[in-house]
Amino acid sequence: MSVPALEVRDLSFSYPDGxxxxxxxxxxxxxxxxxxxxxxxxxxxxxxILHLNGIFSSxxxxxxxxxxxxxxxxxxxxxxxxxxxxxxPDDQLFMPTVxxxxxxxxxxxxxxxxxxxxxxRDALEAVGMLEVADRPPHHLxxxxxxxxxxxxxxxxxxxxxxxxxxxxxxxxxxxHELAHILEALDITMLMVTHDLPYALELCERSLVxxxxxxxxxxxxxxxxGDRELMRANRLxxxxxxxxxxxxxxxx
Amino acid sequence: xxxxxxxINGATSLGAAVVAAGGLGTALRRGNRALKDRxxxxxxxxxxxxxxxxxxxxxxxxxxxxxxxGGALAAVLLGPWxxxxxVSVVVIVQALLFADGGVSALGLNITNMGLLxxxxxxxxxxxxxxxxxxxxxxxxxxxxxxxxxxxxxxxLGFVAAYALGGSGQAPVGTxxxxxxxxxxxxxxxxxxxxxxxxxxxxxxxxxxxYGAQKYELAASRRLMPGRxxxxxxxxxxxxxxxxxxIFVAPLANSNPDGLERVARDQGFIATAEDSATAxxxxxxxxxxxxxxxxxxxxxxxxxxxxxxxLVGAGILMLVGRKRPQPKSEAGP
Amino acid sequence: xxxTHVHALYVHGTGRVRAxxxxxxxxxxxxxxxxxxxxxxEAFWAFGIQAVLLIGAAAAARIPAGFLLRRLVVLIPxxxxxxxxxxxxxxxxTQVFGFALSVEGLWGxxxxxxxxxxxxxxxxxxxxxxxxxxILLGLDRLRVPRLITAIAxxxxxxxxxxxxxxxxxxxxxxxxxYNPRWIWQNRALANSAGALFIRSYERGERVYQAMAxxxxxxxxxxxxRELTRPGSWLQALAFPAFAWxxxxxxxxxx
Numbered sequence: 001m002s003v004p005a006l007e008v009r010d011l012s013f014s015y016p017d018g019x020x021x022x023x024x025x026x027x028x029x030x031x032x033x034x035x036x037x038x039x040x041x042x043x044x045x046x047x048x049i050l051h052l053n054g055i056f057s058s059x060x061x062x063x064x065x066x067x068x069x070x071x072x073x074x075x076x077x078x079x080x081x082x083x084x085x086x087x088x089p090d091d092q093l094f095m096p097t098v099x100x101x102x103x104x105x106x107x108x109x110x111x112x113x114x115x116x117x118x119x120x121r122d123a124l125e126a127v128g129m130l131e132v133a134d135r136p137p138h139h140l141x142x143x144x145x146x147x148x149x150x151x152x153x154x155x156x157x158x159x160x161x162x163x164x165x166x167x168x169x170x171x172x173x174x175x176h177e178l179a180h181i182l183e184a185l186d187i188t189m190l191m192v193t194h195d196l197p198y199a200l201e202l203c204e205r206s207l208v209x210x211x212x213x214x215x216x217x218x219x220x221x222x223x224x225g226d227r228e229l230m231r232a233n234r235l236x237x238x239x240x241x242x243x244x245x246x247x248x249x250x251x
Numbered sequence: 252x253x254x255x256x257x258x259i260n261g262a263t264s265l266g267a268a269v270v271a272a273g274g275l276g277t278a279l280r281r282g283n284r285a286l287k288d289r290x291x292x293x294x295x296x297x298x299x300x301x302x303x304x305x306x307x308x309x310x311x312x313x314x315x316x317x318x319x320x321g322g323a324l325a326a327v328l329l330g331p332w333x334x335x336x337x338v339s340v341v342v343i344v345q346a347l348l349f350a351d352g353g354v355s356a357l358g359l360n361i362t363n364m365g366l367l368x369x370x371x372x373x374x375x376x377x378x379x380x381x382x383x384x385x386x387x388x389x390x391x392x393x394x395x396x397x398x399x400x401x402x403x404x405x406x407l408g409f410v411a412a413y414a415l416g417g418s419g420q421a422p423v424g425t426x427x428x429x430x431x432x433x434x435x436x437x438x439x440x441x442x443x444x445x446x447x448x449x450x451x452x453x454x455x456x457x458x459x460x461y462g463a464q465k466y467e468l469a470a471s472r473r474l475m476p477g478r479x480x481x482x483x484x485x486x487x488x489x490x491x492x493x494x495x496x497i498f499v500a501p502l503a504n505s506n507p508d509g510l511e512r513v514a515r516d517q518g519f520i521a522t523a524e525d526s527a528t529a530x531x532x533x534x535x536x537x538x539x540x541x542x543x544x545x546x547x548x549x550x551x552x553x554x555x556x557x558x559x560x561l562v563g564a565g566i567l568m569l570v571g572r573k574r575p576q577p578k579s580e581a582g583p
Numbered sequence: 584x585x586x587t588h589v590h591a592l593y594v595h596g597t598g599r600v601r602a603x604x605x606x607x608x609x610x611x612x613x614x615x616x617x618x619x620x621x622x623x624x625e626a627f628w629a630f631g632i633q634a635v636l637l638i639g640a641a642a643a644a645r646i647p648a649g650f651l652l653r654r655l656v657v658l659i660p661x662x663x664x665x666x667x668x669x670x671x672x673x674x675x676x677t678q679v680f681g682f683a684l685s686v687e688g689l690w691g692x693x694x695x696x697x698x699x700x701x702x703x704x705x706x707x708x709x710x711x712x713x714x715x716x717x718i719l720l721g722l723d724r725l726r727v728p729r730l731i732t733a734i735a736x737x738x739x740x741x742x743x744x745x746x747x748x749x750x751x752x753x754x755x756x757x758x759x760x761y762n763p764r765w766i767w768q769n770r771a772l773a774n775s776a777g778a779l780f781i782r783s784y785e786r787g788e789r790v791y792q793a794m795a796x797x798x799x800x801x802x803x804x805x806x807x808r809e810l811t812r813p814g815s816w817l818q819a820l821a822f823p824a825f826a827w828x829x830x831x832x833x834x835x836x837x
Contacts, residue, residue, distance in 0.1 A: 055792050076798060084796040090744050091789040094292060096716030096736050105797035107804030136716060138743045156797060255661050256620055257698020264620070279730050291730065291803070292794065293787035295737020299745045300783040302738065304776060306746070328780065340734045347609070347718060348592055348739075350706035351657045353699065354613055355620045418624075418668075418691035444773055451777020459784055 003067045004028040005160045005188040006052065006082075011061030013047060013212075021047045023212045024061065029160065031066075034189040036199035036220060039209040040234035045192045046087075048209065049162050052190075053082035066159040080109050083158030087165045089145035093137035098129070098148050101137060105156040123155035124148070127181050143174025147181060160188040167195045196224055196237055208233050253345065254360055254409070256353030263416030268358025274366040275339050282332035290333065298337045298344075301325055305341070320405065322368020323376070323398040324445045327462040328452065331373035339365035363408040372401035376462055385466040387457075391450045394462070398445035399438035406434035594711040599818070600644040601712045604811055605721030607819040612709040614823035618830045619701045624694045626833030630701065633826045637704050640822060644712045654707045658699055665692040715739055723805075733803045741786070749779055 006029040013022040021044045029035050039045050050056045051063055054075045063070040065081040086092045095101035102120045111119060124130040127147040137145055146166065153161060166182070167175045175198070182189065182202055193199050199206055199220055206223045208216035210233045216223055223229065224243040230236065237243070259267075282290065301321040321341075326334030339361045345351040352360040379393035410430050414423045452460055600608075615633075622629045641651060668688035669679075676683045713721070719739070723732045752775040791799075 050792070053796050055795055076800070079796055079798050082796075084793075086789070086793050086796075088789070090741075091786060092793045094737060094740055094790050094793065096719055096740060100716065104794075104799075104804060108798030108800065136740070138740065152797065253657070255658060255695070255699035256616055256702025257694050258661060261620055275731075279728065289788070289791040289795075291733050292737050292790040293784065295734045296741050296745075296783045296787035296790065297780075298734060298738035299741040300780055302742055303745045303749050303779070336730075336734065340731060340738060343731065344735050344738060347706065347722075348710050348715060349657070350654060350703045350710065353620075353702045354616045354706060355702065418694040444776070447773025448777045448780060451774045452780055455777070456781055456784075459781065 002031060004064070005031045005033070005066055006190065007062075007064040008048075008052075009062045009064070011048075011051060011058060011063065013044075013051065013056065013058040021212050022051075022058070025209070025212070025214055027207055027214055027217060029188060029190055031159075031188050032186075033205060034191070034203040036203035036206040037190060037192045037209060038194075038196070038199060038206055038223070038233075038235055043209045043233075044212040045209060046164060049084065049164060049190070049192060052160075052162055053079045053084055076109075080105075080156050081159040083153030083156055083161045085146075085149050085153050085161065085163045085166065087168060089137070089142065089149040092149040092152060093145060095137075097134055097136055098124070098140070099133040101148070102133075102152050102155045105152055109156065119155045119157075123151040126154055126185065127151045128177075141174070143170050143177065146170065146174075146178060150178075150181070154185070154187075158187070160190060161185070163189065163191045163193075165193055165195075166191060167193065167198045196235065197241060200224055200243055208235070210234075253342075253352030254356040254363070254412070256355045258353070258418060259356060259359055259412050260416035260418070261355070263412055264355050264359055266358075266415075267356075267362045267412065271339075271358040271361035271366065274335065274370075275361060278332040278335035278339070278366075282330075282336050294329075294333060294337050294340070297325065297329060297333075298340045301337060302341050302344070319441060319444055320364060320368055320402060322364060322405070323372025323394065323401040323441070324448060326369040326373035327376055327394050327397065327445070327449055328460055330461040331370055333461075334369035334373065335365055338369055341365075359412055363405050363412070367405050367408045368401040371404040372397045373462075375400045380462070380466075387450075387453055387463075390453065390460070390463045390466070391446045394449040395442040395446035399435070399442035402434050402438035402441045403431055406430045592710045593714055594644070594646050594650060596645050596712075598644060600640060600708075603819050604815055605713045605717035606724040607721075607811065607815045608709055608713055609718065609721045610725060611819040611823050612705050614820065615705050615826050616702045618823055618826035619698050619705070621827075621834070622698075622830040623833050623837045624690055624697075625837050626829075629829040629833040630697050632829040633701055636822060636825055637701060637708065641704070641708050644708065646708060646711050650711070651704060651707055655700070655703060658703055661695060661699055665695040668692045668695075729803055737790070741783070744786075745779065745783060748782060749775075752779065 008025055008027055011022055011025040012020070014020045025044075025048060037045055037048070047056065051058060052065070052070075054063075054070050057070070057072075063078075065078050068074055068077060068081065070078045093101050095104055099120055102123050103116055106116055106119045120133070121130065124133055127150050129144060129147050129151060132140060132144060132148070137148065140148065150161075150163075150166075163182075166178060170178065175195075179198065179201055189203070191199065191203060203220050206216075206218065206220040207214055208223060208229065215233060216226075216229055221243050224237060282294075301319075301324070304319045304321055304324075320338075322334060322338045325337045328334075329337065342352065342360050342364050343357065346354055346357050346360065374397075376393050376397035379396055380390065383389040383393060407427075407430075410423070410427045413426055417426075449460060453463065457463060615636075619630075619633055622633070641648075668691045669682075669684040670688065674685055674687040677686050677689070678684075679689075710718070716736075719732050719736050722735075723729060756772075756775065
C-alpha cells in the first residue's frame with residue numbers, strides 16, 4: 001500500500017506530574033480513509049490528537065504525516081499537513097472576521113495575494129459558508145462556526161483532517177448538514193467522537209482507545225456490534241439503535 | 252475617570268502622550284521578551300476579561316454601585332508589563348470604539364489608568380510581599396492594599412494633569428482633596444474585589460497568579476484575610492479618605508480661593524437663603540463657614556467629596572438601570 | 584445577550600462616509616479632534632463651524648440623532664465637573680442671574696463642554712460608520728504596532744464570549760436567590776469573577792494551541808493588501824482641513 005497519511009508508532013506520553021496518558025499507541029491511517037477514534041472521557045483522545053501536529057511532543061514513539069516524521073525541525077510543515085479542528089469553534093476562530101480567520105493558516109505558510117483569496121474562497125465554498133465571509137465569527141450560530149472552523153483548516157490544504165467531537169452540541173439539522181459537508185470532502189479524516197451513529201455514518205473504520213491504549217481497530221459496524229467490547233469501554237449506542245440493521249455509510 | 256477632549260490643555264496632553272508611548276513601548280518590549288508569542292492571545296483574552304469586569308457593577312451600598320479599574324489586578328495576575336499592556340489596550344479600545352475618553356487625551360488616560368495603576372499596583376504588591384509572610388492570605392492582603400493604592404495614585408495622576416493644564420482654574424487643593432478623597436473610597440471597593448478575585452484564582456489555579464508564582468503556594472481554601480482585617484482595611488480607607496479632604500485640601504491651597512470665596516462674595520449665601528433649601532446644611536455652612544479660611548476649605552472639600560460621590564453614585568445607578576448594556580463609565 | 588454592545592456601535596447603512604477606507608477615516612477623525620482641541624476657547628464661531636462639519640458628516644452617514652445623544656452619556660461626569668467650575672473656580676467674578684461666578688470657571692466649563700462634546704461626537708461618527716474589524720485593519724495600516732492591534736483584535740473577538748459567560752454565571756447565581764445589595768455581599772460575585780478569569784486564561788491557552796496548529800510562529804500575518812482608492816484621502820481629509828482652517832483663523836484672530 002502507499003505511504004500512510006498518518007502513522008503513529010509506539011507513542012507514549014505522561015504529564016509532567018507523572019500521570020501516564022498514552023501507552024504505546026500504534027496505528028496508521030491510509031490516504032482517503034475516514035477513521036473514527038472512539039473512547040470514553042479521559043481515555044487520552046484529545047492528548048493523542050494534540051500529538052498529531054506537535055503541540056505536544058513525547059519522548060518515546062513517533063508520529064509521521066504523509067511520510068514526514070514529526071520532529072522539531074519539521075514541525076511547521078507537519079502543522080500544515082495535519083488540519084486540526086478543535087472542539088470549541090470559539091477557540092479556533094480568533095480573528096475579527098471569518099475571511100481573516102480562514103486566511104490566517106495559509107498566510108502563515110507564505111500564501112499571499114490572489115492565491116490567498118482563492119484559497120479562502122474555495123475553503124468557504126466547500127463548507128457552504130462563503131456568504132458569511134465578512135461577518136465576525138461571534139455573530140454566527142454554533143453550526144455555522146463549526147463549518148467555518150473546518151474551512152480554516154481546509155485552506156491550508158492538509159493531508160489529513162483531524163476533528164475533535166465535530167457533532168457535539170449541534171442541533172439535529174446542523175449535525176446533519178455538517179455530516180453532508182464532511183462526506184463530500186475528498187480528504188483523509190480522523191474523527192474523535194462520542195457520537196456513535198455519526199461514526200457509523202461517516203467512517204468505515206474505527207479505533208477504540210481506553211486508558212491510553214488502542215483496544216480495538218476494525219470496521220465501524222463490527223465494532224459497534226460487539227456488545228462486550230462496547231460495554232468494556234463505556235461506549236453506549238442510543239436506545240433502540242442497532243448497527244446491524246443499518247446499511248453502513250461506506251464499506 | 253476617562254478624561255475627554257478639551258479637559259486638559261494640549262501641551263500637557265502631548266507630554267502625557269509621550270510618557271504613555273514610552274511606557275507602553277517599554278512594556279510591550281519587556282512583556283514580549285518575558286512572555287513569548289503565546290502571550291498575545293492570552294493578553295487579548297485577559298483584556299476582554301478586564302473590559303467585562305469594568306462593565307460589571309458591584310454594589311457598594313444600598314443600590315449604588317462601582318466598578319473595577321483592574322490595573323493592579325492585571326499586574327498581580329499577569330506581571331507588571333503584561334498588566335500595563337492589557338489595561339492600555341482596554342483604554343485604547345474604549346477611546347476609539349466607545350468614545351470613552353478623548354482621542355487627544357489618550358496619552359493621559361493610558362498614563363493614568365494603564366501605566367500608573369499597573370506599575371504602582373505591582374510596586375506596592377511587591378513591597379508588601381517582601382514585608383509580609385509568604386502565605387496565601389497575605390498575597391490576597393497585599394493585592395487588596397496594592398489595588399487601593401493604585402486607585403488613589405491614579406487619581407493623583409489626574410490631579411497632577413489638572414494642575415498642569417486643566418481648564419477652569421478650579422483650586423488645585425480642592426480638586427486634590429475631593430479626587431483623592433473620593434478615590435480612597437472607590438479604592439476600598441477596588442481592593443476588596445481585587446482581593447476576592449485573586450483569592451478565587453489562588454484557590455483553584457495558584458500557578459496562574461504571576462505575583463505569587465515564586466512562593467509556590469498550594470491551592471488552599473483559607474484565603475481571605477479575617478473579618479477583622481477586612482474591617483480594619485475598610486475603616487482605614489474611610490479614615491484616609493476623610494483625612495485627605497480635611498488636611499490636604501487646605502494645606503495644598505495657599506490662597507483663599509474656592510467655595511469660601513464664593514461664600515464671602517455673598518452670592519452663594521444669597522441663593523442658599525433665597526431658595527427653598529434655606530434650612531439645609533449648606534445654608535448652615537454659609538453662616539459658620541466664612542469665619543476662617545481653613546474651616547471654609549475643609550467644609551467645601553467635604554461637601555465637594557460627598558456631593559461628587561453621591562452624584563456619581565446616582566448617575567451610575569440611573570445609567571446602570573436604564574441601559575443594561577454597559578458603558579456607564581462614571582467611575583474613575 | 585449575544586452580540587450586544589460591540590455590534591451596537593455600528594449603524595448599518597450605505598453612502599460615501601461608510602465607503603471610505605477605515606484608516607483614512609481614523610486619521611481624519613484624529614486630525615479633526617486635534618483641530619478642535621487647538622482652537623482657542625474664545626472663538627465661538629470656530630467651534631460653530633466645527634459643529635456644523637460634524638453634523639454634516641453625521642447627517643451624510645444617516646446616523647440618527649437619538650443614537651448620537653444616547654452615546655453622549657459618557658460625558659455626564661465631566662459635564663457635572665464643568666458645572667461645578669463656575670462655583671469653585673478662582674480669579675475675578677461676574678454676576679450671572681444673581682450668582683457670583685468665576686470668570687475663569689465659566690470659561691473652563693465652556694471649554695470642556697464644547698471640546699469634549701465635539702471630540703466625543705467625532706469618535707462616535709467614526710465608530711458608527713466603520714465596522715470594528717475594519718477599524719483594527721485601519722490602525723494596522725496607520726502603523727500602530729501590530730502587537731497592540733492583535734491584542735485589541737483578540738479582546739474584541741472574545742468580549743462577547745466573556746460577557747456571555749459572565750451573564751450565564753450571573754443568571755445561575757440569581758436563580759439560586761443571590762441578590763447582593765451591600766459591598767460585603769460580593770464574595771460570590773468575586774468568586775465568579777475569579778472563575779471567569781481562569782476560564783479566560785485557559786481559553787487563551789487553547790486559542791494559542793489553535794493558532795500554533797495553523798502555523799503561527801509569533802508573527803501575526805499581514806492580511807490587508809487593499810490599496811487606498813485615489814481620492815479617498817482627499818475626500819476624508821477635507822473634513823479635518825476645514826476644522827483646522829477654522830482653528831488656525833481663530834488662533835490668528837486672538
